[in-house]
Every structure is written in structure tokens, then in C-alpha cells.
Amino acid sequence: MNKSWLKIIAPLFTVALIAAACGGSDSDSGSSSSSDAASSTETEAEEETEAETETTEKAEEVIEAGTEAEGDVDTKVEAVVEESSYGGSVIIGLEAEATGLRPWEDACSSPCLVMMKAMIDTMVERRADGTYGPWLAKSWSANEGYTEWTFELQEGVLFHNGYSFNAKTLVDMFELQKVGAVAAGIVSAAKVAEVVAVDNYTVKYVLSGAHSAFPSFLYGVGLGGVFEPNAANEDFDGFSMNPIGTGPFMMDKRDLDNETIVARNPNYWMSDEDGNQLPYLDSVAFRPIPDEGTRLDSLLSGTTTMMQTLRQGTIRDARAAKADGADITLFEFQGNNVGGGMFNNSIPPYDDVRVRKGLTHMNNQDAVIEALGGTGISLPGSQWFSPDSPWYSEKAAAAWPKFDFDAGKALLAEYVNDPDRSDGRAVGDKIEVELSCPPDPTLILAIQVIEQLWSASGMVDVNLTNYDQQTHINYALGAPPDFNGSHGAHCWRWSSNDDPSTFLNTQFAPPTLGIAAAYGLDGIFSPINFPNYFDIEMFGWLVGAISTDVFEERYALYEMVMMRLARDVPVWYSGHTATLLAAETNIHGVNGWVLPDGSLGAGFPAAIARWGQVFIQN
């Protein structure tokens, strides 16, 4: 009897697992589905046009996206040198599900953009050198005052539902954009007053004020993402699940939080430089896998064939896996986005530059980056631009108050011993700092490093707090009418790879109506000036930078802005956020896609792939 019981119990669990493992078709296996799909699409491609060839050679061109970053970080954007071929599928693990896919209505961060960019084309795209180039807009020009922008559009472009893309499309889109939850804010930041169809393929954007970098707004999906307005009007909610764009892929299946599959758009308007119609892939499957470790394991085990991450710790683990022999390619990108924090400049003791600068001097960036898992991956920040960016300033980097504990201590001592110190405390009393971060394990480690450094001065009492992301944002935003926020020293991220005007002009506009009025800027105020820092001279430079399109002039103005931030230290930086797309080694074209004019595209900023030119090497 003993033996018979054991026979039943012991193998039960194993049998169940093996049965499940061996049974059924392996639809999750990237390799098998890819090869099946590859053969079917090759046949389709042959049937569609005899003139098309299955393979094409790409120029062996290598262009670097600005100055190579320091450290062990690969930032090269290079042209495709392998033979491209049709067919196959990519299964990519994303860090989150997209809450919605309506470009004008749904907030869309990196994982959502990875999906949306497969279906929604934008008016312009960014090149590897940081400039903006043609996509659905062939060319553009502005009037002398930069208040009217005229765009010539690509002809013969069809939406997924068969409608044609033309100037009227953009006019109809604008009706939705100007009241869209996301787009309305961008319309106001870009100062778009009206969109006018000049002729069938010419459209004019009329602005209420000068903006010399206006095309940069048409790079973002919020204003520049082209969707089919009739479909959007017919089924406003449904569009979120089934977006209709002109992109290389069309929605095939959307199973929220599980898998979204997009299939090849047979009528896509773009061809490669040899005239082969794009895209190459049959389909792309997007799987949200929130857990970082599981997402990497899924790639290493072949459950997925690609993954994205915005976490330095995961990049470190992916590098280790590759070093251990994993058959993967790592596409790392060192973007402008820089982590760090801000001081609430409107309340004591942060209203005194000695405190802000002193605390920043005592912030050991290398130790913080190490706590974040980014040693050798993330570059220390000194401004809103990474060394790869065309806007990067050596002068601002030199001016930034770097780690110098004694210098920081001296500045704090000056404040603490000042009888007129702004916090009203007695001379010699410690200053109180509330340091807050969202409850991410690596962020907590990072602020613990900062807390230890600040406390070690003997002049600071640090109170650490953690709130979830939304609460964290709301504390910084505050409530009407002043939106001063109730934060102290607050973890935050700064900058993006977009044109500097898109973020700097709103983030350093007058933070309250009162301040705006005091400087004669009635009505011009921005609740998202989270540090509540305003400098009228700096604001003038920011306005000046959107009144000229001469790069050298704009560069000089943004350099002055960065110098002012280094002087007044309303915010602090830890490291630039490296991002990663990792893929099986037979997946190509992630790095090296080109614009319609043949110029090299921006690669994969913020781990956002452009799917139109991705292919699987046979």
C-alpha cells in the first residue's frame, strides 16, 4: 500500500507539468511562428509584385548620433548592413500595457509608443543628428515670423480602412485634437490656432505666436500622430482598441494585458531605397510583462524574441546574460532624459540658493547611479542634455556644482549660521528636508544614499517619504489657484529627446498667476513649473529660442539657460536614463532605419522601435 500511494503522489505534479509542456501547438515559440509566417509572407510578396525582390543590400554607412558618450555605453545609430528579407514575426515584451491607442486622447509613454508607432505614422520624424525630417509631411516652410507653417504632404497614402490621407484629414483631425485630453495641452503649448487646407496635399498650421521649432510638435503622436478622423468620430471609444492610421502595421488582435498583434499593412506607402515595399515583417506581437526579471527571462528562454526596458538594473542583467553567452543583441540608447530631483523653490529652506547648491554639492552622483544599478550604463547628468545631444554644452557641464562635500557643507553652514535664514529657525539649528521618491526599490536605495550624505553634514535632518507615482506627481503639482505643490526635495525626471522648447518653455514659465502679473506676463503661467522657479531673464532666452531657427543662435540661448540652472540649482541630476531594446540576434533593422529622403533615423530613443524597416534575417 505504501508503494501505491507514493506512486500516485510523487509523479502527479511532474506529470501535470510535463503534459502541459508537451501538449498543444507551440504558438508561443518565437522561432516556429516566425518561420511559419516567414514562408507565407514570402509567397504573398511574390504574388503581389514580381518586380519586388526578396532581399536588398543596404549601404554600409555608419553615422554616429552626435558625440560618442563616455563610458561603456554604445550610442551608435548605424545603417543596416545585412540583407533584409520579408516575413516573420517579432514578439516583444513591453514594460506595461497601453491604456489606450488614441493619439489625441490617451496618454502614451514608451511602451505605448512602441505599439502606436507600428500603426500611426507621424508628420515628421527625427534624424540621427537630432534634426527633423520628412515622413507624412514631405517638406515644410514657415513665414518670416514663424507664425504660419505650410506642409506639403505625401500623396497616395491610404489609411488602414482605405480612406485617403490628405490636407482635409489634418483639418478634421484638429477638431478632435483641440479638445483631446492629451492633444489640447500640446495644441496650446504649440500655439496652434487653426489648421487650414491650402489644397489637397498642402496644409497650413496657423499659430497664435511665433514658434520656430514648431515641426518638432508634429514628431510627437499627440499632435503629429496621423489618425483617420472619420473612424475616430464614428467610434470614439472603440478607436482606443482599434486605431486606424497609415502605419506599416494594422491592428489584428487586441487582448488587453495579454497580447496585441498587428499585421502587415499591404498598402503601406513607404518602400526601401531599392523600391521594395515596406514593412518586411508579417506581424508584431506586443506583450506587456511588468516584472523586469520575468521580461528578461522571457527573452532568454525564447518566450519572446525582443524586449524593452527603461531600468538600468535590467540593462546590467541583460549585459551579464549576453556576456554569459545569451544569443541576443543589445540596442542601448543614452537619451537626454535625466533622473534626479527638484527643490520646491517657493518654500524655505529651498528658497535659498545656498541650501539648494549646498545639498547638490553633497550629492555623490556616482554613488547614486550605483544604487540605481547604472554604473557603467548611466552617465552622470550636468544639464538637460546628454553628451550625445546636439544641444549638450561643455560649458554648462563645467559649471554644474559637482560632488564636493566640503564645499556643500560650507554653503549649508553659511545658511545655518545666518541670523536671517529663510526658514526662521535659530542660528545653528539644523535645516529640515523632506526627501521623497516613488516606492521603487532602486529609487529608495538611491535616496537613502542621498539621505546619508546630507545627514553626514550634521546640519540637515532628512525625512524620507515614499508615495506611489500618482500621489508623488500630485504633491508636486499642488492645487489651484497657485499650484505651488506641497513637496520639498522631490525625485523627478527631466528632459526628453524632443526639441528643448517642447519641455523647457512650459516648465520654466511663471509658476503662478501672481508671479506672471508681477512681470507683466498676465495669463502666462504654468502649473507644471514644478520647482516653482522663475527667472525673467531666463524666460526671455527661452522665448528667444523659439523666435529663430538658426541652430547656433538657439544653441547659445539654451546654453545660457543651462548655465543659469547651474548657477541657481532649482533642480538636481543623478544620471541620464539609458534605455534598452534587446532582441534575438537574427532581428535587424531596429538600428538604422531611414527617412523617406534617405537620411538616417534617430534609432531607438527611449526604447521605442520603428517597425517599418525591421526584418528577420533568414
Place this chain on the structure above:
Amino acid sequence: MGKILAARLARLVATLFAVSLLTFLLVEQLPGDPVTALLPPEALHDLETMERIRTELRLDDPALVRYGRWVTDALQGDLGKSYITDQRVADAIRDRIPVTMELALLATVIAAVLAIPIGAFSAYREGGRFDRVMSGFTTASLSIPAFVAAIFFIWLFTLKFNWLPSTGWNRITDKGLLANLKTAILPASALALAPLAINARLIRADMIGTLKEDYILSARAKGLRSRYILMRHALRPSSLTAITIFGLQFGALIGGTVVIETIFALPGLGTRLISGIYQRDVTMIQGITLFVATVYVVVNLLVDLLYLLLDPRIRRQ
């Protein structure tokens, strides 16, 4: 019987009302704002749009008015629309409940199929080698959190053996039962470990008492086979505890799959609830919480009724 049923149903309604009110009040206390969750930080400078959205979502109304409106709609079967995705909450639950239910059911079945023989045989061989080994196993299973077991399973069955996928969910309707089991077995096994250990221990303890009853001695004296005595005479009276525990555990598993669903990236209720909380999606949180609470209390009610059916003494009381 009718009176008991009526009393239990009244208790069920009161519980659900209390759960819905408590959930609403708790969510109300969260400092976040659904409108700011709806917009990217760079769009928060557009106060006009923020106000318009607030009005559209009727967030300007006092909290009690909003709760009253939600209860009225819920009583008519309308759980509302997500603030963030515009998806109907009932649709979100309908799409996701098969995943969570299957996970909970599979975990309960795994726990039951393994716990009954382990518990019964451990009791039969009390103090023996098998009992001692199983005692160690159950202690370890109880000590290991489900998410640690999940990570271990992924390492073993995905990275080492490459038998099963680490993430994703094959729906039965799309890909068939076996393909579905391939994606369900690892998370369900991780989820089943703790209930398995608890059940095995309870059954063991219960059966040790039962096996000392006179009628078991009498059965042995009659020369009946041990397996027959265990299954027919000992297990049956000990099954009341097991049924109660399985029922309670199933209800708890429905609401307790959150972490496992996140690790294995499964499209269940837990995943949606978590994202709802992060996004301050009040209607989604309320709808899912109410649904989970309803399942829990209904399962408990069914367990109570099963008790009445199985044990005539309780009916007479």
C-alpha cells in the same frame, strides 16, 4: 432551511454594501487625482482641459452623490466606465474573469489533488518517514511566498528545461486546452503551494482524530483493507473541514492572484485592479472589488449550504 438561507442572503447583501462603501471611502482618501492620472505630466499645464475632463467625469460632485450614483447604476447592472481607458468595467471583468477563475480553480484542484492523499497517508503513517518528509515539505511550502516560488518555477521550467513559457496566456477559445494549460500550470502551481500545505496539514490532523475512533478500530478488526478504511470510513467524515477550507481558499485565491498575475504577465482581474489603483481609476477599482467580494461571499454561502446538506446534525440545529 428557508430561514437559514434568507438570513445568509441578507448577510450577503449587507457585506457587499459595506465592501462597496468602504472601497469608495478608501479610494476617496487617496491623495491622487484621476484627472492628473489621465494626462501626461507635460499636459498638466492645460487647466482648461483639466477642468473640462473633471466636469465630464462628474468628479466635481460631492463624494456621497458620486457614491449614490454608482450604487444606483450598479444595482441596475451598470458598473460604469473606466476613467482612463473608457472601457466598460463589466466588459473588463468579463474579459478577465476567465483567467483569474481558471487560475484559482486550477490552484484549488492542484492543492486538493495533492493535499488529500498527502494528508490522509501522513495521518495513516503518523510519525513515519513519509509523515516526517511531508511535514518538512508543508512547512517549506508555507514559508515560501508564492512570488518566490513563481520565480523559482520560471528559472527551473523555463530557463533550465525550457518546457513552459514564462509569460503570457493562451486562451482556451483561441488555442485549445493544452496550449492553455501550458501557460496556466506554472502560475497555478505557484499559487497552489500554500493552500496545498494548509490543506494537507488540516486533513492530516483531522484524520488522525478520525482514525482513533472506535468504528475505525471495528473496521480494522473486520479485516477491511487499509485503503478502503482510509477512503470510505476515515476520509469522508474528515471532508467537512476540507470542503470548508477549499471553499474559503478558492474565494481568497480570486482576490489573491494579483502578484502571480503580475509576475507571469497574465491578463486577469488582479493585473487590472493593480493598474486601476495606480491610475486612480475609481470606477474600475470599485467594480472589481465588488465583484471579487461577491464571489467570495457567494462561495462562502455555497460552502455553508453544502455543510447543511452534508451534515444532518447542523440542519437539525
